[in-house]
Amino acid sequence: MAKLYFRYGAMNSGKSTALLQAAYNYEERGQLIVLAKPRIDTKGDQTIVSRLGVTRPVDFTVDLDDDIYTRFQAHRAAAIRDTSRDVSCLLVDEAQFLSTQQVDDLLRIAVREDVPVLAYGIRTDFQTVAFPGSRRLLEIAHSLEELKTICRCGRKAVFNGRSVDGRFVFDGDQVAIDGVDVTYESLCAACYLDESGDTLATGRRSAVPLDAGLELGPDPDFS
Numbered sequence: 001m002a003k004l005y006f007r008y009g010a011m012n013s014g015k016s017t018a019l020l021q022a023a024y025n026y027e028e029r030g031q032l033i034v035l036a037k038p039r040i041d042t043k044g045d046q047t048i049v050s051r052l053g054v055t056r057p058v059d060f061t062v063d064l065d066d067d068i069y070t071r072f073q074a075h076r077a078a079a080i081r082d083t084s085r086d087v088s089c090l091l092v093d094e095a096q097f098l099s100t101q102q103v104d105d106l107l108r109i110a111v112r113e114d115v116p117v118l119a120y121g122i123r124t125d126f127q128t129v130a131f132p133g134s135r136r137l138l139e140i141a142h143s144l145e146e147l148k149t150i151c152r153c154g155r156k157a158v159f160n161g162r163s164v165d166g167r168f169v170f171d172g173d174q175v176a177i178d179g180v181d182v183t184y185e186s187l188c189a190a191c192y193l194d195e196s197g198d199t200l201a202t203g204r205r206s207a208v209p210l211d212a213g214l215e216l217g218p219d220p221d222f223s
């Protein structure tokens with residue numbers, strides 16, 4: 001049985017580079033892969049762009065309401081028809097932007113179709129709240145692997161500070177694409193709290209009272 005892998009990190013942790021390296025490793029052994037990514041990321045549109053300058057086109061992009069299972073199966077069938085070889089791996093970039101349903105389908109592809117799925121993504125947004133796709137991947141992936149990067153102070157970075165015109169901001173939409181509307185800096189928890197005035201998840205969820213026991217509040221609103 002194949003597995004679903006989630007390789008996550010902060011911004012600038014080399015996720016796309018690691019994905020393209022994994023793709024290269026498969027192909028060096030003569031194996032076929034399928035590359036996919038959500039369409040919401042406008043950075044590379046139809047390509048995967050690594051910060052080292054390596055780019056490569058994806059086989060398909062998915063919108064939030066697309067059936068990723070069916071799309072994958074269509075590409076797999078075409079590969080078998082055209083090359084007489086099966087697909088060895090599905091690689092997904094920017095997996096934080098997938099829906100919960102699409103991540104569930106990634107698990108089904110791994111388990112039912114017996115094709116390993118490697119998903120790469122950012123764990124949390126600029127307010128330290130999990131993206132829907134990442135949250136679901138953290139829940140159901142067989143294997144979790146953190147890709148590490150360094151904060152400006154030298155500690156491991158775990159959060160993503162968003163800045164507009166050189167100033168950190170802690171309010172705004174969950175998605176604002178790097179380099180288009182805003183820029184991001186990977187920060188450790190200490191530097192994040194220094195910049196945010198000790199605030200986490202600004203306005204995103206109410207604090208759980210100390211006497212609440214196991215009764216957690218409603219799910220955070222990701223809309």
Ligand SMILES: [Zn+2]
Nearest residue numbers: 151153188191
């Ligand atoms: Zn730091």
